[in-house]
Amino acid sequence: MTEHDQEHDESQEWIAGKHPVMEAIRSGREINKLWIAEQAQKNAAPIVAEAKKAGIIVQFADKRKLDQMVGGVNHQGVVAQAAAYRYYEIDEILEDARKNGEMPFLLLLDEIEDPHNLGSILRTAECTGVHGVIIPKRRSASLTATVSKISAGAVEYVPVARITNMAQTIDKLKEAGIWIAGADVGASQDMFVSKTSFDMPLAIVIGNESKGIGRLIKEKCDFLIKLPMNGRLNSLNASVAAGVLMYEVVRQRQSR
Structure with missing residues (x-):
């Protein structure tokens, strides 16, 4: 499956931005992988520490790769791929x-x-x-x-x-x-x-x-x-x- 296909996979959701990603980790959300822009490593250190504690795979990549993942959303150098949001009854x-x-x-x-x-x-x-x-x-x-x-x-x-x-x-x-x-x-x-x-x-x-x-x-x-x-x-x-x-x-x- 290509990255483009992943983006349109209904079983997956993208979470972008330091605060949303941190809250997703803290809430126990099922996160498959976390990407950190190489340019944002220092500022994202608390998120990386939280992710590693939760056993989440962390990968560092160029900011442009993160831009492509979330298409225009201000991600602040932090993007997570998670299981789709659960809708309630x-x-x-x-x-x-x-x-x-x-x-x-x-x-x-x-x-x-x-x-x-x-x-x-x-x-x-x-x-x-x-x-x-x-x-x-x-x-x-x-x-x-x-x-x-x-x-x-x-x-x-x-x-x-x-x-x-x-x-x-x-x-x-x-x-x-x-x-x-x-x-x-x-x-x-x-x-x-x-x-x-x-x-x-x-x-x-x-x-x-x-x-x-x-x-x-x-x-x-x-x-x-x-x-x-x-x-x-x-x-x-x-x-x-x-x-x-x-x-x-x-x-x-x-x-x-």
């Missing part, structure tokens, strides 16, 4: 929340296509204790080297479920006692976040960067919420809006 995510005695808190991403947005959302989700992020299999960014890099390694700790049908998934979550809140700029004035209680088993739907939440998905939400807009623009970047909403849930739950 929704039942697993809910069970983990209940085992910890916590009210489930999920994010449903309705066709978030920009990997930078997905990476940023996962990073904030890890910081705010979100139990899981749910993405569709089609028309959506998936877990890649770019997403891992932007998430600063959070992709190793936040369970991600990949589903075929978002509407059916919402029905399943409702049956499990989860309330569905849709983030929508068209939400009524009296549903500003500051007036909405999130002290419940909750899943927040974040819509596509340009189109927002799809009509069918919006109709399936139990209620719609929006953030106050005092400027001339009427919308926030998807990952920023998601971040504000996640921290509002944290604020309310901590005050309880």
Whole structure:
């Protein structure tokens, strides 16, 4: 198998960057091999030490070889080849929340296509204790080297479920006692976040960067919420809006 073929092998994933690779090693992720750019040996010494402790093969190569492996991702002289990211089942995510005695808190991403947005959302989700992020299999960014890099390694700790049908998934979550809140700029004035209680088993739907939440998905939400807009623009970047909403849930739950 050539290196080009390896890059498109669905059983393998590339992890790029010092922080994402270190978090992957620490999380116990199955890593097949680690490449260090010869120019970055000194700065990557802690990663090499961690890798050798975990029994991971370390190879030194020219930076240009690493560039080819991850195609444009800023790898900082560190690239790992790992087993493909594991996607979780929704039942697993809910069970983990209940085992910890916590009210489930999920994010449903309705066709978030920009990997930078997905990476940023996962990073904030890890910081705010979100139990899981749910993405569709089609028309959506998936877990890649770019997403891992932007998430600063959070992709190793936040369970991600990949589903075929978002509407059916919402029905399943409702049956499990989860309330569905849709983030929508068209939400009524009296549903500003500051007036909405999130002290419940909750899943927040974040819509596509340009189109927002799809009509069918919006109709399936139990209620719609929006953030106050005092400027001339009427919308926030998807990952920023998601971040504000996640921290509002944290604020309310901590005050309880």
